[in-house]
Amino acid sequence: MLRDAALVAGKDLRLEWRSRVATNQVAPFAILVLILFAFALDPDRGILERATAGLYWVTVLFAALLALSRAFSIEAADGNRDALRLSGLDPAGIFLGKAAAVAVVLLALEVLLLVGVIVLYNADVHGIGLLAATCVAATAGLAATGSLYGVLAAGLRVRETLLPLLLLPVAAPVLIGATRAFEDAFSGTTGEGWSWCVLLAIFALIYTVFGVLAFGPLLEES
């Protein structure tokens, strides 16, 4: 399973390296969203600063939708889903590999967006450790849920519009937890940031286990 996961993740990351979709399309889109939030809320600078954590994670969520849609549209093209079924790859390995590749892309985007909020929103970062742990846990959760719903939507003609409808409600706990943890990290308070981070990790673990078990049947039926 892990061998297959590494093979699929390597393929997806190589595909990203050659196509540069994340760097040329997803990243500029995410930065643009941050800028638009700044335009919309700039008259009251206080709101922008107070809402930085939430705006950051809403932007990450939008970017994740694009990254996930891309990750599964490549499997829908040219009959590649059939090829995956015929390949002999362990479905659980395919799930882990695709989720890992999405997570790597999202983590890179999150670093970029963090620089964005520091520059555009004057965000002060006090808890680097909490920020990093939150990013890893929240990204794992987004990648796992996204890969699960991505394969579910992949076989349908309406996949581009269906994926956000399926994923956003499920990803709401990630948005809430990551925002709360980031608020603590930005403010430097010793509140419940780490508790939210642990909750995010549990969410990621549950969906990863669920994905390992369910991806095969979903790949078969999609």
Added chain:
Amino acid sequence: MESVVHLRAAVALLGRFPALAGVDLDVGRGETVVLQGPNGAGKTTLLRLCAGLAPVASGEAVVLGHDLVADRKAVRRHVGLLGHQTHLYDELTVADNVTFWARAARAEASDAQAAMARLGLDGRLADVAVARLSAGQRRRTALAVLVARRPELWLLDEPHAGLDQDGRDLLDGLIRDATAAGATVMMASHELDRVQGLAPRVVHIAGGAVTDDTAAPAAPTEVAHAP
């Protein structure tokens, strides 16, 4: 002769429509069988059923010893399917694609290299993105994937389409080599002149059923079962 494909009254549905309406067919190891019939006759569905992709709605279907009614997934890693789609990632290079699918099938990187060389895809072409290939080169890349996977059962749907004369000759050579090595080939083709030299046996399909079999095996075959 050991039967690699054994179908009895096999039915496959496309939605509610019976794309295969009770197919009886036995194909022995090392045979090359050409499926002929009009568009919509069920040739592609038959190939997909043998690949374990299309479910068997009723009847018997045993392929490479695997009962497809009980479990149609187990047979998949042993078959190679080349259909109208080439199953390639556009942004990846020829070498990336062949190596990925070969490694997915537990083949060695050297198998991928050898397959690319056999199909004339080594050298400069190996590093070209598939999106930039001509239709014929793309088809050759798909064939290289097939060769690198070393399947026991080749399922080819109009395999000569899109290939130039050299490519067609190359494909014929691959099929002969594969069957000589013990693999079995089933292919749907409208080009009877082309494939007659390859396959003494032509199976005609119409309305989802076998209507004629020019060289059916004389004796009932022994159906192998996977352990």
